[in-house]
Amino acid sequence: MTDDTPAQDLDAIAARAAAAAGPFADTSPTERARALVAVADALEADADELVAIAMRETGLAEPRLRGELKRTAVQLRLFADTIVDGAYLDVRIDLADPDFVLGPRPDVRRTHVPVGPIVNFAASNFPFAFSVAGGDTAAALAAGCPVILKGHSGHPELSRRTAAVVTDALAGAGMPDGVFQLVTGQEAGVTILQDPRVKAGSFTGSIPAGRLLADIAAARPAPIPFYGELGSVNPVFTTAAAIAERGAELAAGYVASVSGSAGQLCTKPGFLFAPEGHGLDAAIAEAASSLAEHRMLNPRIAAGYRDRRDEVLAAAGVRTIAEGGVRFDDDGHGWVTPTIVAVPLDDLVAGRDVLLEECFGPLSILVEVGRATGPAELAALVPTLFAGNLTATLHAGAGEQGEDVRTLVRVLTEHAGRVLLGGWPTGVAVTPAMQHGGPWPATTNDASTSVGTAAISRFLRPVAYQGAAEELLPPPLRSDNPWGVPQRIAPAGESAEWGGRAVATS
Secondary structure (H helix, E strand, O other): OOOOOOHHHHHHHHHHHHHHHHHHHHOOHHHHHHHHHHHHHHHHHOHHHHHHHHHHHHOOOHHHHHHHHHHHHHHHHHHHHHHHHOHHHOEEEEOOEOOOOOOOEOOEEEEEEEOOOEEEEOOOOOOOOOOOOOHHHHHHHHHOOOEEEEOOOOOHHHHHHHHHHHHHHHHHOOOOOOOEEEEOOHHHHHHHHHOOOOOEEEEEOOHHHHHHHHHHHHHOOOOOOEEEEOOOOOOEEEOHHHHHHHHHHHHHHHHHHHHHHHHOOOOOOOEEEEEOOOOOHHHHHHHHHOOOOEEOOOHHHHHHHHHHHHHHHHOOOOEEEEOOEEEEOOOOOEEEEOEEEEEEHHHHHHOHHHHOOOOOOOEEEEEEEOOOOOHHHHHHHHHHHOOOEEEEEEEOOOOOOOHHHHHHHHHHHHHEEEEEEOOOOOOOOOOOOOOOOOOOOOEOOOOOOOOOHHHHHHHEEEEEEEOOOHHHOOHHHOOOOOOOOOEEEEOOOHHHHOOHHHHHHO
């Protein structure tokens, strides 16, 4: 990104964010919710301009970008309704109890408060949904945290224009100055992450970059939480029964999921495990051959994909199903069509150092396992091949719901944040129950998510107040409950009955 933020400006940016933190945290959920909706409205009002810039800078197609901008606006509105509801604060009130079974209990009241200024590192492959106004920004603002957004060099003009839309919308909604600011450049991003006024970080991108930033956050004199979404190969498993029932449908869905947005999606299925003699080659090749070439995000990513593809194609035991290709234009941009290869399980294991690495682009490996390899054998195989992933998918046949299938599902649960029983992992739904995270290296914190309403909790921390006068309590903990949020109240005297419910239901 050109016009990197000068080092001398970063102190002022951090100071504005820190000054805004208190007033922003004091805004009511309703006020903050209206601000989020104002941002959503402004993004949609400027959609024509923003999408045109994004098409030029990223090479992504207009329908994809318009859908992504709509998703971004929908997520902002979802978070707005979530905070108005108030349940996200998890308010708990233990009233004073002189007869508490362990001795007199003081009045204790617990809620969640914003952690403070956040630095969010934008992603390249989702220029709306995981960039300037994307999920991490929306979650932090919903929580009441000022955001310092480190723009991505892959779409600099779009970053600046979107940031202006967000800033103007927040100001128009009456939010404090400094609630949202943009910085550009790698050095600026590292410097602002190290600033003691920044209280948490978020990131979507590669494993090396994410690990570097996570280590920086952890090495600060006062370490801070860092929520990184990094690498994932998203294995898919299909049984012989599923292929017999709907083989052509599976082949078409597989190719569509691999090739969508030129394979530049964190949930792209990198591996499909199928029994020998699956008979899917022809259907996969036909589906792949019908797809037009698609430009990759930038020349650097395209060159990396070319090199990774060459490695896979040259690996021992690899058989090409759909060759695909990479073409570079005069501007250095790479244009790609999907590449699907097959490899026997034994060759995958022997060549694991090459083949198991993530490939960012429209390439996937169909792993052929023995005909006798069922769900139980696949369950034993998973831990030997894969660390953490965002997703894992199982396609089973009708009636395949026995203990061996349940065992496989349990194992997949240990290795992924979202387990799909049918369907394909691309196309992450923006819903309250969505989990977009997983064990390392999918994320740096496997208890968090960057999609869905639970994403807000990353930027909150619990605080309890003991023996406080009503006037000194934050609004959600007051007895008159001015914000109207749900309050879980433990009245005096109930401790004498603890355990009764368990006995009554046994």
